[in-house]
Amino acid sequence: MSDEAHIVKSYEEELQNLNDSLIKMGSLTESQLADSMEAIIKVDKESADKIIANDAKINELRAKIDNQIMTVLVKRAPMAIDLRITISTLKISHDLERIGDLAKSVAKKIKPLPHDLPKELIGSLRRLGDLVQKQLRNVLDAYLNKSKESAITIWKNDEQVDDLTNTAMNEVADFLGKSKKNLELATHLLFVTKNIERAGDHITNIAESLYYLIEGEYLEGARPKGKDIEKN
Amino acid sequence: MVMINNKVKIKTTNLNVYYGDKQALNDVNLEIHSKEVTALIGPSGCGKSTYIRCINRMNDVIDICRVTGSIEIDGNEINKKEIDVVSLREKIGMVFQKPNPFPKSIYDNVSYGPNIHGLAENKVKMDEIVETSLKKAALWNEVKDRLNEPGTSLSGGQQQRLCIARAISVNPEVILMDEPCSALDPIATAKIEELMDELKKSYTIVIVTHSMSQAVRVSQRTGFFHLGKLIEVDTTEKIFKNPNNKMTQDYITGRFG
Numbered sequence: 001m002s003d004e005a006h007i008v009k010s011y012e013e014e015l016q017n018l019n020d021s022l023i024k025m026g027s028l029t030e031s032q033l034a035d036s037m038e039a040i041i042k043v044d045k046e047s048a049d050k051i052i053a054n055d056a057k058i059n060e061l062r063a064k065i066d067n068q069i070m071t072v073l074v075k076r077a078p079m080a081i082d083l084r085i086t087i088s089t090l091k092i093s094h095d096l097e098r099i100g101d102l103a104k105s106v107a108k109k110i111k112p113l114p115h116d117l118p119k120e121l122i123g124s125l126r127r128l129g130d131l132v133q134k135q136l137r138n139v140l141d142a143y144l145n146k147s148k149e150s151a152i153t154i155w156k157n158d159e160q161v162d163d164l165t166n167t168a169m170n171e172v173a174d175f176l177g178k179s180k181k182n183l184e185l186a187t188h189l190l191f192v193t194k195n196i197e198r199a200g201d202h203i204t205n206i207a208e209s210l211y212y213l214i215e216g217e218y219l220e221g222a223r224p225k226g227k228d229i230e231k232n
Numbered sequence: 233m234v235m236i237n238n239k240v241k242i243k244t245t246n247l248n249v250y251y252g253d254k255q256a257l258n259d260v261n262l263e264i265h266s267k268e269v270t271a272l273i274g275p276s277g278c279g280k281s282t283y284i285r286c287i288n289r290m291n292d293v294i295d296i297c298r299v300t301g302s303i304e305i306d307g308n309e310i311n312k313k314e315i316d317v318v319s320l321r322e323k324i325g326m327v328f329q330k331p332n333p334f335p336k337s338i339y340d341n342v343s344y345g346p347n348i349h350g351l352a353e354n355k356v357k358m359d360e361i362v363e364t365s366l367k368k369a370a371l372w373n374e375v376k377d378r379l380n381e382p383g384t385s386l387s388g389g390q391q392q393r394l395c396i397a398r399a400i401s402v403n404p405e406v407i408l409m410d411e412p413c414s415a416l417d418p419i420a421t422a423k424i425e426e427l428m429d430e431l432k433k434s435y436t437i438v439i440v441t442h443s444m445s446q447a448v449r450v451s452q453r454t455g456f457f458h459l460g461k462l463i464e465v466d467t468t469e470k471i472f473k474n475p476n477n478k479m480t481q482d483y484i485t486g487r488f489g
Binding site: 007076080216 | 444482487488
């Protein structure tokens with residue numbers, strides 16, 4: 001990393017604006033994910049509509065970042081740390097957009113839910129949602145502080161996300177096993193659980209991009225995975 | 233990945249250059265690899281041009297210049313009095329910032345070197361050398377019908393390629409280029425860069441450039457000079473994606489204070 005400023009002030013501003021856009025996008029995505037988790041647990045159909053509508057704001061920011069990056073590439077031909085900032089920001093913004101899409105998908109599953117969630121399914125789902133939200137918050141903080149150590153911790157923590165996903169899915173399967181009437185709710189919840197787990201995967205992608213931004217090298221080795229989770 | 237050649241063509245050890253009291257190069261240790269393009273970058277006055285001028289002993293013409301240390305080409309020391317600089321310069325061609333064709337015809341510009349080095353026994357052989365050199369410099373098609381016109385009648389980009397043809401007419405092993413494109417428009421620059429890609433198959437090329445993107449485009453290795461010192465040398469990919477030295481990074485990203 002460099003603590004010196006560019007000689008050309010407008011270049012400095014362009015990178016600062018890019019950083020600001022990404023932070024704004026991160027904070028919006030964080031709210032959308034939090035709101036979708038709250039709404040699914042409460043089966044809050046009104047909030048679901050808002051979440052679905054709000055996704056457009058994240059997409060707009062991604063388009064704005066794409067444009068800002070194209071401008072930097074064309075005008076500045078960035079090198080070294082600037083090149084890594086530019087490319088990593090592009091990748092991170094696309095992962096944030098996907099997390100936003102997944103939050104929207106969770107919200108979409110709320111409307112057809114036939115009734116409130118049974119108590120026995122709420123615990124694991126909430127724990128999984130809380131963990132993924134914490135991972136997102138931490139990766140955004142790590143981006144702000146350019147913390148390599150946090151990036152590694154977040155990357156490793158995906159194993160816990162996988163384990164909690166596994167537990168939540170097993171509980172839904174048990175619930176389904178109790179009665180055929182549970183089929184509709186269980187199917188929706190399986191999708192929801194999988195979506196949250198995939199949001200976790202995008203967070204680890206962000207941790208990887210952040211590590212590359214800081215170190216100029218890729219995180220070595222395969223990402224740790226929880227037991228019995230089928231990735232797709 | 234870029235193909236990296238590991239055979240060292242030019243080995244510089246503890247090279248120091250002084251212009252009178254002023255030290256222009258300070259303990260430079262640098263290996264130039266065979267049949268590759270090595271780019272030398274750094275702010276004005278950092279010593280990069282001084283360095284390449286050591287390779288063909290051009291600094292000899294400056295009275296107050298003193299060079300210490302070792303420069304080996306293929307293992308043979310060239311930084312010693314006994315060396316015949318004329319035959320050294322036959323092996324090491326040079327192209328300068330501003331195209332500088334001789335005030336002679338296109339043909340004579342290219343035949344001049346082979347003539348003084350006695351490389352052609354007759355006119356047929358000389359015609360062949362001129363044609364081959366102009367073809368290698370990607371200029372033949374543009375000048376084959378006007379070989380008797382003055383070299384200075386060509387456009388800037390063509391003149392620079394004529395200078396490259398002149399440099400390669402004596403079968404050199406190394407071509408030194410000191411900002412060869414700084415006076416050229418983007419199209420003429422692209423033609424020289426394309427030519428360098430071709431030439432590096434047969435020659436070892438060292439280019440001094442102020443254009444970072446040119447260094448990225450044409451070279452396989454890059455060295456960064458600052459205040460007469462070689463700060464960092466590595467593969468071009470490494471230097472421009474993730475240099476080891478903060479000073480290198482600050483320079484190539486435009487942060488140099």
